[in-house]
Amino acid sequence: MENIDANKPRVIIDSLVKxxxxxxxxxxxxxxxxxxxxxxxRNIERQVYSIPTIYLKFRKDNGRIASDIHSYEHKKGKLVEATDFGQEIIRGFLRAKDVERTKELKRTIVDRGQDEPAVITCDGFLINGNRRKMALELLSIEYPSESRYRTMEVVVLPGRKKNEDDETPPTYYEIEQIESAYQFHTHGKSEYTNFDKAISIRRKLDNGMSIEEQLSYDATFNMLSTTEKRKKIRQIEEDFLKPLECIDKYLDRLGRNGLYNTIATAKGSNKGQWQAFIDYYKSIDKYLRDPQRLHKLGISKSERGDVEDVAFKLIRSQKIQGVDKKSHELMRLIPKLLNNPSSKEELLRLRDEIKLKSYGETTKDAKDAVIKDLQWYRKNEEDIVHRVRKSYNIYLGKKESETPFELLKAALAKLNHENMNLQAIGKAKLKPSLRMAEQVAQKADEIKKEIYSLMKNHK
Known part of the structure; x- marks a missing residue:
């Protein structure tokens, strides 16, 4: 994303003003x-104008599509919103967001028309009303003879100052203020997903708008006491900004820096990886950050990286078969597994048994990420399910009944483990190690003969 001085007047495109x-x-x-x-x-009211929608432009700094724009620009460079290509890209992102609510908005416009005017810059970029423009475009296609769907009512912000009495054009900061205000005064509009809201909040912070100011446009926030306001601000940090920091770290580990659209999300629900990162932060990461609170997780300082690594692998898995828990539920469960020494030992074996990122893995886009995540899970599913299920059963006090095949596989995995470096055996343990190796060989021969016998019997 480009760095902009938020206190400077927004750049105006004169040809679009005309x-x-x-x-x-x-x-x-x-x-x-x-x-x-x-x-x-000051009780100032501004003139409302009717403008054909064809002259109105979608704005890319729209909190509703914050994750999509951030991912696009990180991967492909700056999106120029004034171009036809840029407008089509933004239109596609808006169209994909909350299809059902868009249908609802179309029905509302058909029944009641446009309730409130949108707000645009002097050169036609929509600060609010982006989805409304899209809905009107769709309606004008469905009802080509209805002229009311080809125009939109708007209030136009000041442009270039030509005379002494003219207002100055808005700064980027003021535009962020307007968007925040309308975000908290919506009627029948599509709410932001919490993930997009997190990115939007952070973008406004980067532009100098504090969390308190962002919340100040909500009348209910202004009615709170000072103590309650501080609590609300901390809640925003805990529910949005801190989980977003965890996502940044996760994407960095996967080589997907800034590709927020590769995170599986679902608006207003406990589904998707966004909720998993909220639970990861609240149940695990906030303790990993504070060495004085590690005892809450039952781990040492040296194990912090191991816990993070395993948690990220479970989040990438999204759902573990055999445990019947989604990744966000597993994040809440992990502290309990870590506080049991035996279940902890079993869970942390995933640190060395599998890698979070496959060798040579790269990700092109969101669709490619879905495929890569599925391929990764299928490749590692057996180890993940085995370790998580065994750790969970130990925590529950259950004795897992492992099949002979699973026991053989586990034994072979141990013999082939990367730590099986015979040079590291001390002199005093060479003879007992030799005896164990002979016993292993003898037992292997016995098993081999018995399997041969079984194979003959099954012919």
Whole structure:
């Protein structure tokens, strides 16, 4: 993402300003107050205009599609929103977000028209109303004879200052303020996914807008006491920003830096990896960050990396067969498994048995990530399921009944383990090691003969 001085006036595209000026029509007798500067305090109402939707532009810094834009620009470079190509990319992201709510918005527009005007920059970029424009575009295709679907009511922000009495154009910071205000005053609009909301909150922080200011546009927040406000701000950090930091670390480990659209999410539910990272932070990571609180997890300082590694592998798995728990549920379970020495030992074996990232693995995009994650899980499924199930059963006090085949496989894995470096055997243990090797060979011969016999009997 590009670095922009948030306090500088937003760059204005003069050719687009001309299009807006030539095609806007005053809606007679209609004015509206908007969340801009001190308009509301001074009871200022601004003129509402009707503008053909074809001249209005989607804005890429739209919190609803924050993860998609961030991922796109990280992978392919700056998305120029003023171009037809840029607009089509943004339109695709908006179309894919919450299809059912878009249908609901279309029905609302058909029944009641446009309830409230959108807010646009002087050159036509929508600060709010991006999804409304998309809905109107779809309706104009469905009802080509209905002219009302080809225009949109808007309030236009100030442009270049030409006279002394003219207002100055908005800064990037002020535009972020307007978006925050409308985010907390939505009616029938699609809520942001919590993941997109986290990225949007952090983007505003990077632009100098504190969490408190972002929340100040919510009337219920302003009614809280100072103590309650601090608690709400901490909650935003715990529910959004800290889990996002964990995602950054996870993506870095996978070589997917900044590719947020490779994280499986589901809006407002306990599904998907976003919820897993929330539970990972709250149940595990906040203790890993503080050496004085490691005792809560029952681990030592040297084991912090092991715990993180195993947790990330389980999050990548998304769901472990045989335990019937999704990855976010496993994050809550891990502290309990770690506090039992035997179940902890079993779980942490995943640190060395499998790698979080396959050798030579690269990820192109979100669809490719789904395939890669599935391939990775299928490759490692047996080891993951075996270790997690065994650790869980130890914690529950169950004795796992392993089949002879599983026992043979485990024994072979131990013999082929990378730590089986015979040079490391001390002089005093050479003779007993030789006796054990002879016993292993003898037992192997016995097993081999018995299997041969079974094979003959099954012919």
């Amino acid at each position: 299009e807006i000026e030539e095609n806007k029509t005053k809606v007679r007798g209609k004015t509206r107050p908007i969340y801009f500067r001190d308009d509301r305090r």
